[in-house]
Amino acid sequence: MKKYILIIAVLFAFVSCEEETIVYDSENGQTLANFSVSSILVPTPTEGASTTVDVFVSTKTDSERTISVEVDPSSTATADQYTLSGLTIPAGAFGATLTISSNFDALPEEGRANLVLNLVDVSGSNDLVIKDSPLNLEFYRECPITAGDWVINMTDSYGDGWQTDSATGGSGLTITLGDGTVFEVGLCSPYGSAAGTFLGDGECTPNNGSEGTATITIPEGTESAEWFFPGDQYGEIGFEIISPNGNVAGGYESADAGALTIDYCK
The missing domain is CATH 2.60.60 (Lipoxygenase-1)
Known part of the structure; x- marks a missing residue:
């Protein structure tokens, strides 16, 4: 009889472990953040060009949050060659879409201008962890084919x-x-x-x-x-x-x- 009681006890313990689950807290848990891609080519016609990249975060809040980025020292692009927008995560959202626009007139006549952006901070986020993967953009002039x-x-x-x-x-x-x-x-x-x-x-x-x-x-x-x-x-x-x-x-x-x-x- 003792042997049967022992087997039942072991099975009960095993089933109990199987049913134990971990629930992630998307509002108060640790926040992970990263760019959706690592590199983008931006051919730029005379009227300029825009490209987008998503910034994902693993938590949401009931208020807006601001995304902070910095230009890496390795960048060759100058401030007049591009603009950034969309650095706000709406309330209740898990990310935002960053828009990068390039200026044809300011780009070099030959070669490319390189912009490297590092994700630095997401305001209002708990225990923030940022994936170490910068965003690399290359801008260059794109002209119509000369007949x-x-x-x-x-x-x-x-x-x-x-x-x-x-x-x-x-x-x-x-x-x-x-x-x-x-x-x-x-x-x-x-x-x-x-x-x-x-x-x-x-x-x-x-x-x-x-x-x-x-x-x-x-x-x-x-x-x-x-x-x-x-x-x-x-x-x-x-x-x-x-x-x-x-x-x-x-x-x-x-x-x-x-x-x-x-x-x-x-």
């Missing part, structure tokens, strides 16, 4: 034309417009066939194996253009891209293959 003739000046330091994604020639630099039009240009190679509209009409001469110029025409109303370079087998290839305004808008020399960033502001 007209784009010139690509191409070189090969060895003088035997381009070998891109193949040791015997390969694909060329491709420009794909939003309407599906594709241009492909490059220096001819004497070692094999090369795709696209290459200089030399399939025959290489001493001159067009070392350097050459191609021109493509981007029509009015083009909303997008993707520039892609397939690669450089031997580290010999170079080119510069000249906009219809006569400015160097992009280029490449012995770098990794991939999408090219074109500065349409030029």
Whole structure:
């Protein structure tokens, strides 16, 4: 009989432990706070741009709370290049949406301005714990595509034309417009066939194996253009891209293959 009593006692203790639950107090408990994302790119057209990021907190109160942020010393963005708003958590809410706006005129003509924000405080919150994850924003100018003739000046330091994604020639630099039009240009190679509209009409001469110029025409109303370079087998290839305004808008020399960033502001 004692053995049965012992088994029942153990089972009762086990069931009691199983039913024990912990209830988090969302009003008086510890407050955790963090940004919803860690990094954002902000392309900025002439009229300016805005982006949003949520700030989450794990508790709520019956009154408004203020979110405090500080600019990290590693930031390169200046105060005239951006504005912040939305730093108030409404009563009864578990967070707020922070809005960051960028100013085209104040941004650098080339490169990017970097803004790093640290979450510092949430007023009226109990035992606040902030997740150590700053918000990193990169602002840069975004201009509409300039219609007209784009010139690509191409070189090969060895003088035997381009070998891109193949040791015997390969694909060329491709420009794909939003309407599906594709241009492909490059220096001819004497070692094999090369795709696209290459200089030399399939025959290489001493001159067009070392350097050459191609021109493509981007029509009015083009909303997008993707520039892609397939690669450089031997580290010999170079080119510069000249906009219809006569400015160097992009280029490449012995770098990794991939999408090219074109500065349409030029």
